[in-house]
Amino acid sequence: MNLPDGVVIHGREPRAGGAEWTERYRAAVMNTFGDPQRVLVRGEGCRVWDADGNRYLDLLAGIAVNALGHAHPVIVEAVTRQLQTLGHISNFFASGPQIELAERLLALLDAPGRVFFANSGTEANEAAFKATRRTGRTTIVAAEGSFHGRTMGALALTSKAAYREPFEPLPGEVRWVPYGDEDALTEAVDETVAAVILEPIQGEAGVVDPPEGYLAAARRITAEHGALLWFDEVQTGMGRTGSWFGHDNSGVRPDLVTLAKGLGGGIPIGACVALGDAGTLLGPGHHGTTFGGNPVATAAALAVIATIEDEGLLEAARNRGDQIADGLGRHPRVAAVTGAGLLRGVVLTEPRSAEVQSAALDAGLIVNAPRPDRLRLTPPLILSEDEAADAIRTLSTVLDEVMA
Numbered sequence: 417m418n419l420p421d422g423v424v425i426h427g428r429e430p431r432a433g434g435a436e437w438t439e440r441y442r443a444a445v446m447n448t449f450g451d452p453q454r455v456l457v458r459g460e461g462c463r464v465w466d467a468d469g470n471r472y473l474d475l476l477a478g479i480a481v482n483a484l485g486h487a488h489p490v491i492v493e494a495v496t497r498q499l500q501t502l503g504h505i506s507n508f509f510a511s512g513p514q515i516e517l518a519e520r521l522l523a524l525l526d527a528p529g530r531v532f533f534a535n536s537g538t539e540a541n542e543a544a545f546k547a548t549r550r551t552g553r554t555t556i557v558a559a560e561g562s563f564h565g566r567t568m569g570a571l572a573l574t575s576k577a578a579y580r581e582p583f584e585p586l587p588g589e590v591r592w593v594p595y596g597d598e599d600a601l602t603e604a605v606d607e608t609v610a611a612v613i614l615e616p617i618q619g620e621a622g623v624v625d626p627p628e629g630y631l632a633a634a635r636r637i638t639a640e641h642g643a644l645l646w647f648d649e650v651q652t653g654m655g656r657t658g659s660w661f662g663h664d665n666s667g668v669r670p671d672l673v674t675l676a677k678g679l680g681g682g683i684p685i686g687a688c689v690a691l692g693d694a695g696t697l698l699g700p701g702h703h704g705t706t707f708g709g710n711p712v713a714t715a716a717a718l719a720v721i722a723t724i725e726d727e728g729l730l731e732a733a734r735n736r737g738d739q740i741a742d743g744l745g746r747h748p749r750v751a752a753v754t755g756a757g758l759l760r761g762v763v764l765t766e767p768r769s770a771e772v773q774s775a776a777l778d779a780g781l782i783v784n785a786p787r788p789d790r791l792r793l794t795p796p797l798i799l800s801e802d803e804a805a806d807a808i809r810t811l812s813t814v815l816d817e818v819m820a
């Protein structure tokens with residue numbers, strides 16, 4: 417590519433160091449996230465580099481998004497080729513990649529149904545939320561500890577008071593139940609309930625596993641009362657847990673499955689998959705989007721799915737996940753390792769996750785601290801055995817130092 421003299425592609429040839437970028441960030445970018453931990457300029461595989469030239473092993477992967485790591489040639493090729501062919505068309509028109517992706521998702525879920533494409537997790541959930549309204553019922557049962565997104569509808573189903581309260585009143589009549597409590601669910605669901613929404617493993621809560629049989633109980637209880645069962649698989653979906661979906665081993669067929677994060681491997685895309693009869697709840701004029709399902713995003717998602725299959729990344733995610741759980745589980749400062757595959761919570765013996773996260777970053781390791789006593793690890797599914805060993809070593813040393 418020939419650029420005129422003096423023209424710089426931003427992000428590739430940073431003109432400033434991290435401190436200067438951060439100052440400019442503060443002045444120009446809305447302060448909804450606080451200061452960035454670092455300003456990043458480049459990524460390759462499971463590594464990223466910051467504006468000061470430091471290298472990191474990325475165990476966060478854009479919060480469970482970069483399933484194939486950074487700059488994976490298959491995604492770059494798929495996106496580039498699609499953009500050179502047909503980039504955006506609106507939903508007055510259809511494209512091959514969109515139709516193929518809908519078919520692939522239904523095949524992976526092994527059920528007939530219909531897919532609505534969006535651009536994010538929260539939007540996938542808005543589509544599902546609107547679909548539930550078409551049952552003629554308005555009450556939703558949601559779980560304590562849940563996270564479903566930041567738009568008004570998804571926020572109404574998100575339990576954290578600090579996220580919700582500044583924006584009330586929020587839509588919907590929502591009944592809250594403790595996550596994993598089958599009796600509470602039995603109590604909460606009646607003939608007025610449109611849907612029960614659950615994460616197969618709670619992600620933002622710090623990777624919280626449900627008790628054995630909970631998802632199956634939720635299916636039984638919702639079926640008894642004619643309510644929909646809605647799994648938010650935005651974080652657990654698309655291979656993250658070592659199977660295509662977090663609910664795969666439950667033997668349950670839900671009515672609604674929402675997807676986003678890992679689906680596009682870094683290209684923004686979300687999907688609301690409605691199975692069986694739920695597939696026709698939304699009809700012409702009921703919902704829409706300008707960008708959702710565009711050819712570039714759907715081509716990226718098809719490339720991600722093909723690569724997960726071709727490179728055996730479901731099995732790899734299980735193996736690397738076991739390696740990490742074994743390796744870190746031995747550390748005296750680790751009380752337990754939760755989750756499945758490469759969605760892992762590291763429960764610390766003391767609530768010092770913020771210090772650990774910050775020290776890990778200084779040591780070249782990106783981890784996340786979703787709550788005071790837990791770290792969350794969501795590395796790319798392509799994480800190698802050596803990289804996982806490296807991560808265990810570095811994090812163990814950090815735990816030794818911080819929690820001595």
Ligand SMILES: *Cc1c(COP(=O)(O)O)cnc(C)c1O
Binds near residue numbers: 538564648650651
């Ligand atoms: C991240 C997340 C969302 C929201 O996705 P966005 O793309 O940030 O809107 C919804 N549900 C779950 C389970 C998530 O982890």
